[in-house]
Amino acid sequence: MVEMIRGAEMLVRALKQAGVSRIFSLSGNHIMPVYDALFASGIEIIHTRHEAAAVHMADAWARLTGECGVALVTGGQGHTNAVAGLPTAQAGEVPVLLLSGHAPLGELGLGAFQELEQARMAEPLCKAAFNASSAAAIAEEVAQAIALARSGRPGPVHLSLPTDVLDARIEAPALPKPDAFAPIPMPLSPETAAAIAGVIAVAERPVLVVPPALCTPAGQAGVAALATRTGLPVVPMESPRGLGDPSLGAYAQALAEADLVVLLGKALDFTLRFGRAPAVAATARFVVVEPEEAVLARAVESLGARIAITAMAGAAEAVAALAGAAAAHPNTAWAERLRAHVAHRPAAWAALAGTPAGPIHPATLCQALLPYLDAGPDTVLVCDGGEIGQWAQAILSAPARLINGVAGAIGPSIPFALAARCARPEARILAVLGDGTFGFHMAEFDTAHRHGLPFVAVVGNDARWNAEHQIQLREYGAARAHGCELAPGTRYDLVVAALGGHGEYVTQVEELAPALARAFASGKPACVNVLIAGQAAPSIRMG
Numbered sequence: 001m002v003e004m005i006r007g008a009e010m011l012v013r014a015l016k017q018a019g020v021s022r023i024f025s026l027s028g029n030h031i032m033p034v035y036d037a038l039f040a041s042g043i044e045i046i047h048t049r050h051e052a053a054a055v056h057m058a059d060a061w062a063r064l065t066g067e068c069g070v071a072l073v074t075g076g077q078g079h080t081n082a083v084a085g086l087p088t089a090q091a092g093e094v095p096v097l098l099l100s101g102h103a104p105l106g107e108l109g110l111g112a113f114q115e116l117e118q119a120r121m122a123e124p125l126c127k128a129a130f131n132a133s134s135a136a137a138i139a140e141e142v143a144q145a146i147a148l149a150r151s152g153r154p155g156p157v158h159l160s161l162p163t164d165v166l167d168a169r170i171e172a173p174a175l176p177k178p179d180a181f182a183p184i185p186m187p188l189s190p191e192t193a194a195a196i197a198g199v200i201a202v203a204e205r206p207v208l209v210v211p212p213a214l215c216t217p218a219g220q221a222g223v224a225a226l227a228t229r230t231g232l233p234v235v236p237m238e239s240p241r242g243l244g245d246p247s248l249g250a251y252a253q254a255l256a257e258a259d260l261v262v263l264l265g266k267a268l269d270f271t272l273r274f275g276r277a278p279a280v281a282a283t284a285r286f287v288v289v290e291p292e293e294a295v296l297a298r299a300v301e302s303l304g305a306r307i308a309i310t311a312m313a314g315a316a317e318a319v320a321a322l323a324g325a326a327a328a329h330p331n332t333a334w335a336e337r338l339r340a341h342v343a344h345r346p347a348a349w350a351a352l353a354g355t356p357a358g359p360i361h362p363a364t365l366c367q368a369l370l371p372y373l374d375a376g377p378d379t380v381l382v383c384d385g386g387e388i389g390q391w392a393q394a395i396l397s398a399p400a401r402l403i404n405g406v407a408g409a410i411g412p413s414i415p416f417a418l419a420a421r422c423a424r425p426e427a428r429i430l431a432v433l434g435d436g437t438f439g440f441h442m443a444e445f446d447t448a449h450r451h452g453l454p455f456v457a458v459v460g461n462d463a464r465w466n467a468e469h470q471i472q473l474r475e476y477g478a479a480r481a482h483g484c485e486l487a488p489g490t491r492y493d494l495v496v497a498a499l500g501g502h503g504e505y506v507t508q509v510e511e512l513a514p515a516l517a518r519a520f521a522s523g524k525p526a527c528v529n530v531l532i533a534g535q536a537a538p539s540i541r542m543g
Contacts, residue, residue, distance in 0.1 A: 007135030008033035008166040010173070011099075012041050014139035018146050018181040020070050022422060024048060024057035028074020030101020030114070033166040046422065046451055048415070049443035051078050055085025055156075056415035056441075057422075058096045060402055064380070064423040066218045068095040068146045068181075075101035075160070076114025079121070086125035089156045091407035092238065093213035095149035096156040097142075098122065102131060104164035122158035129158035135168040143176040150183035152291035152314055153265070154213050186291050186314035193321035196262065196287050199308050200230065200326060203260035203285075205334050211266040212238035213315050217400055222316055226323040233338045234264075234319075239393070240408030241537075242271030243279060246394030250542040254341040255280060260308070262287040264322065265315025268299040271406060275303060289318040344542050345394065359533040360509055362391035362460055368512050369430065369458065372520060373398045378427035380420040384413030385434030386467025388460035390537035392432040400424075411440030414457060418444060421453040428520075429455035436465045438492050438527075442499075448525035449500030456519045456526045457496075462534035463488040470536045489531065496527035506530040 011034060015023070022044045027035060038045060048054045051073040058069030073082040079100040089096045100122075103112035119129040127148055132138045138161075145157040200206045208230070214223055215238045227234045239245035243252035255261075261275065261284055268288065273279035275286065285308045290296035296310060311318070329335060352363040373379055373396060381398035383389045389410070393403065402416045410433075417431040438459050448455065465484040472481040493503030502522035504515035506529065519526035 003172040004169050005172040006033065006037065006166065007132070007138050007168045007170070008037040010135060010139050010170075011142060011161070011166070012037040012043065013175055014142040015043060015070065016041065017139075017175045017178060018142065019067060022046060022061065023070045023072050024054040024061070024419070025072035026051050026054055026074070026078065028078045028101060030075040030103075030163050031072060031161065033163065034072060034099075034161065046418070046447065048447050050441060051081035052085040053415040053441050053444050053447070055082050055089065055096065055098060056412040057419040059085065059089040059092065059094045059412070060416040060419035061423055062094050062096055063092070063216050063402060064400060064420060066216065068097055068149050070097045070099065072099045073101070075103060075118065076116055079116065079118045079160075083122055083125065085412070086122065086156050087407040088405055088409050088412055090125050091212070092405035093154050093211055094156070095146070095154040097145055097149055098126075098156060098158045100158065100160050102160040102162045105131070105162045106164050118160045119158060125156065126158045127155045131160045131162060132165045135165055135170045136173055138165060139173065139175055143180040146181045147184060152184070152186055153211070186312065186317055188289060188311060188313035188318040188321040190321065190325065192309070192311045193325040196289070196309055196322060197326040199260065199287060200262060200329065204331060205258045206232065206260040206262060206329065207255055207258045207338065208232055208234045208262045208264060209266045209272070210234055210236050210264050210319060211315050212236070212405055213265065214319065215401075219316060222319045222323070226319050226326070229323045229328070230326045231328045231332060231335050233335065233342055235342065237266055237271050238403060238405055239271070240404075240406050241390065243273060244539065246390050246538045246540055248342055249344040250341040250540050251338070252279065253542060254338050257281070258284050260285050260287070264289050264318045265291060267295050268302060275306075289313050289315075291315065341542060344540060346540065349395070359462070359531050360506070360512065361533050362388055362535050363395060364509060365458070365460060365512070365530055365532055366391050366395035366432070368516065369396060369432065372428065372430055372516065375428040378424045380424060380427055380429045382413045382416045382420065382429070382431035384416070384431065385410055385437040385460065386465065387470060387535060387537040388432065388434040388462070388466070388532065389437075391535070394538050394540070396432070398430075410434070410437045413437060414441045414444045417455040417457065418448050418451075418453045421448075421455050431455060431457045433457060433459055434466065435459055435461040435463065435486055435490065435492065442492070442495055445496050445499040445501050445525050445527070454522075454524050454526070456516075456528065458516075458528045458530060459492050460532045461490065461492065461529055462532050463490070464534055466534045467537070469534065491529065493527045493529040496525065501525035501527060504528045
């Protein structure tokens with residue numbers, strides 16, 4: 001007997017074949033056929049309160065699991081809301097599949113309900129964006145989308161789902177083989193790896209830099225192997241502050257002394273100040289390994305005669321090949337100098353305790369969090385926000401860290417933390433964010449409560465958009481600082497308690513430790529709302 005199947009069921013079978021176990025979604029008219037097909041499928045729906053949050057959760061899930069994260073939203077305004085989450089995944093080099101409901105193909109151009117050119121809208125923020133063409137082709141199109149998202153420089157891909165494609169009944173075609181969903185390899189040849197190893201060996205002061213795609217648990221393992229083999233620190237760059245990323249300490253000072261910069265999938269862009277002096281010495285040479293032809297061509301045009309070697313390869317493949325080809329670098333003093341610069345933090349930070357009756361310094365807050373990050377190899381730290389996020393990145397570390405990334409868009413921390421709990425059910429999950437950041441996705445504490453996803457969010461509450469306030473102070477003077485204020489003392493902790501979580505309110509240093517202990521012991525989604533002094537983000541230099 002011939003099996004007849006709907007397009008929505010073919011979609012779900014394809015996702016199952018890809019190994020998808022969880023979808024982050026907000027429901028809507030266009031995608032109810034998919035919800036029906038997901039019933040008893042074994043794929044869990046984490047039902048969010050905003051479509052952008054679903055994309056952020058898919059993003060964090062992908063970073064922590066190595067899978068392609070999947071977000072499912074409705075068409076029209078549901079899609080436009082979701083698109084706001086794509087720049088973070090794109091700049092973070094994260095494989096995400098955004099599935100959006102869509103008006104029926106048979107009604108396009110007739111003024112259909114919520115008819116939009118969704119693929120064209122998403123296209124600048126994705127590796128590809130297209131409409132599902134038919135129920136018979138939808139499984140192959142899902143495989144194509146997931147493989148593309150995971151290949152080369154990873155990133156988001158969008159597939160719109162017209163309702164008549166989802167509802168159409170067809171004879172069930174064969175599913176794509178599992179390897180159809182796998183990333184397409186982009187190896188670095190042994191000959192090129194040997195050539196790069198040779199250039200590194202003869203350089204006096206080489207530096208090795210890797211992209212956001214390798215700031216994942218899997219990526220970090222490969223990076224660590226390369227660092228061990230060469231004896232050189234391999235520096236990951238994933239912050240919008242680039243060389244000013246406080247988690248890199250005083251690395252910018254050391255980079256300025258380098259005579260060779262090896263970019264292993266790291267784009268030459270604003271984060272490296274385009275390789276220009278004085279950030280990088282004008283005489284320094286470059287090795288550029290890049291998965292995108294256009295980005296490689298841009299680097300070649302920009303650097304000209306400073307280029308020593310170029311190659312097309314994926315970042316992970318390049319790191320693995322070079323780890324096999326390189327030898328320990330002879331300039332151990334330079335390696336130690338690099339490590340010292342990255343590790344450097346001002347000694348004065350330890351003495352920053354704030355005034356006993358006044359707002360707490362961000363450094364004091366972050367130092368109080370240190371004991372909670374020594375909780376095992378699965379601990380996840382989420383850093384978000386303007387200035388408070390930079391203090392957290394400077395002082396705190398964990399086996400896995402999630403930040404808003406090169407896009408610099410604040411707001412994903414609460415969705416990130418929920419996805420981290422999904423990915424690591426037994427781990428400690430700590431998010432540090434600002435009060436401005438909290439406002440973007442505070443309703444996701446309801447999602448956390450409904451799905452039983454506890455974590456602790458520590459909100460640095462300085463009652464302002466402090467990053468912008470600091471720009472005003474720096475560029476225009478205190479007398480012209482205005483328009484960036486938030487209400488003082490807002491009780492974000494009570495918001496979380498009202499949504500089923502646990503809340504703590506901290507106004508003085510001595511209240512901090514017991515409040516943190518109660519929040520972590522609560523077993524609920526928790527908010528520790530800490531009144532802090534509005535400080536500029538740290539800028540770290542040695543000497």
